[in-house]
Amino acid sequence: MELNETPEEQHFREELRAWLARYVPEVQGQNEPGAISNSQGEYARRKRFDQLLYQHGWAGLTWPKEYGGRAGRLYEQLIFAEEAASAGAPEIFNRLAIGIVGPTLMRFGTPKQKARYLPKMLSSEEIWCQGFSEPNAGSDLAQLSTRATRSGNHFDVNGQKIWTTLGQYADYCFLLARTSLDKPRHRGITALMVNMKQDGVEVRPIPQINGSHEFNEVFFTDVLVPEDNVIGEVDGGWEVAMTALSFERSTNFITRQVRLTWELDQLLNYAREHRREMTAGLLEELLQITISVTSLRLAVLRHIAALEDGRIPGPENNASKIFWSETHQRLTSLALSILGEKAFVLGDGRVTPDWAYAYLSSRAESIYAGTNEILRNIIAERGLGLPR
Amino acid sequence: MNFSLSEQDTEIRQLAQKFFGTECPLLQRASHEELSRDLYRKMGDVGLFGIMVPEIRGGSAGTRFQAGLIAEAAGSELVPGPWLEHLWAIEMLLDVPDTKDGQWESFIQAHQLATIFFPPLGEASELWYSHEEQRLRGQISRFSFVEHTDLWLVAVPNSDAVDILEISPDLPGITLSTVSSMDPLWRGAFVRFDQVKAKLLTILSFEQYENLLANGSDLVSMAMYGAAQRVLDMTVDYLKTRQQFGRTIGSFQALKHKVSDLFIELEHAGSLVYAAAGSDDRAMQRRWSHMAAIEMGRVYRHAAESAIQLHGGIGFTTSLPLHYFLKNAWTSGWRAGSESYHQKWLMKEFGLDYGDTAQERPTAFKSS
């Protein structure tokens, strides 16, 4: 067990910190690092940061070298997230491609597909979105009904997706569609890569409770997708989708808990200054959350060590997704309790972080990437072996 | 950075689990409460007590964390008696240079068992020790396992340091009266000292003493972690077998979510406990220790309470050992300081305490 950083890790941190200090000011915006507005300026700024990372060799930290990555350790990804957060850098824009679609394509894609798509994911030349959920297929994803019917060497796609993050900017969509009606639900689904900039694709924004514009409805009407764009086997999309979800759940928590730690530090600073105006109850809740955040960080370090040792992620990752989202919800509620009216004002820049925004956004965290109820089912059934 | 067990850690963990699982199995032993000196000697024989002791003194020169892994394994079988106090006493003695080889051997082999009274600083002490006369007077109202041990180590804080005394139970001037506790696994007594001739073993600075407390607290937290995992395992097993409404009760989602919650809590509190016990950075260890004590105590209690609920009526009986966990969850938590003690330390550490507010305290009714 080694709970201190090695000289190499420290060196990586310092090098990165210097780089961020030099380049982040170029791309710093008014908004919270994760927030997305619908302006072209915002789009350009976010994409610019991704491309700077790429040009200087920081993109795809944990991607293998053969695909242009740095073949770095997961722990370096944590360092990256920490340094990026404290430098006020925007979140990586093409995160769905780099975190989810890319690794899935590395597993299931043909050499030709990998050569065509992976480099442009890394350079953020092509932005990706993930088209899984539908109005009638949320937690019960296998219920999806978007159709892809074969005509010659193409598929003809018709249907609707919903909650599609980055859909308004995306060049490509990692789409799940039903290709066979006569097979059991899980066996008739195919994973496709769909060009979003073509006729028949219509993206409509969905207003969100936090004022940000992240997700969309996407309508597909007679959209042609070449058969070369199938990932894995036709009708074999369920396995592809499950692999994608496991990437989403296994490494996302690394980045997200860092932001939580940063926010906690801001609230601790505030409370230190104003503690005499605060009740003991609020201060104790703050201490309790501090303990939770510390234990989350340590649990994340344990998962990282396990993953780096090549151990297969168990239910612990889902446990940390639940624990992270619920701790963040507690923290942001507490911040509103402590700051009161000062924090209700949205984005006037006088209070950092923008607690109202953080509070509202945190409500989504127990819903996306598997609702916390679904994840609890998974822990009980697959982790603890209880019957379905 | 590498937060995982070394090969040697894993070996020791398995060895300890196997030892307690064979010699003192929770679900098969005749008595849960009986304290067997024979078991303790066997623990000594396989080297469990010498884990942190240097090789030249007959130990195996392991780490503090490895001692913690032994505590985790013992905790999961609810091993009765002063094993934890004994381990803690040995850890303390490591810093006392003139402990004799013969004495080491008898501690490591458990021919002699020790217990400790190491109260948190800041608690009103009811003990007074005179250096000139080497005499102790005062009282300890709950002294763990005094009637089952051969040597007592007692800390007496004074204004600038902490005296550690060595007391043998048969000295004149000691009177005992047994205290009964809600936890049958905790045995202790009210002890009075009337000018007892006690040997001053060593004097610790406040800092050294607090480090000693943190080390002990980590052992307690590891034991609680082991116990809480065991409670969860027993409950999951029961949910897989008990039938109601023609179904296995573990298929009810309300129950699935309850055990998932325990799993989630344990996973995170356990990470704190391992980090505290495994850290070699004093400053971080102190923080993590206090956090682990609070959090693992809370999680262990929650696990024990839920276990009873999820077992239904049988959970409220003594035919299952679940009730021991429930009771032990409270007494363990307090073994290395109260919740308030840990919380106050952390409040101060994070700058959230009010400080001395005596003068600023407003009155309820201002007289004009």
Ligand SMILES: Cc1cc2nc3c(=O)[nH]c(=O)nc-3n(C[C@H](O)[C@H](O)[C@H](O)COP(=O)(O)OP(=O)(O)OC[C@H]3O[C@@H](n4cnc5c(N)ncnc54)[C@H](O)[C@@H]3O)c2cc1C
């Ligand atoms: C901010 C945000 C971004 C998103 N981005 C994307 C994206 O980019 N691409 C994409 O494909 N999807 C995305 N999603 C969708 C997300 O994956 C779904 O919202 C999620 O899977 C839940 O589906 P649903 O919304 O239909 O809720 P439902 O499945 O209808 O759930 C409603 C409630 O019922 C509960 N429930 C459902 N089934 C069970 C069960 N078996 N047991 C217990 N409780 C149950 C749920 O937990 C929830 O509380 C996003 C969602 C959000 C909030």
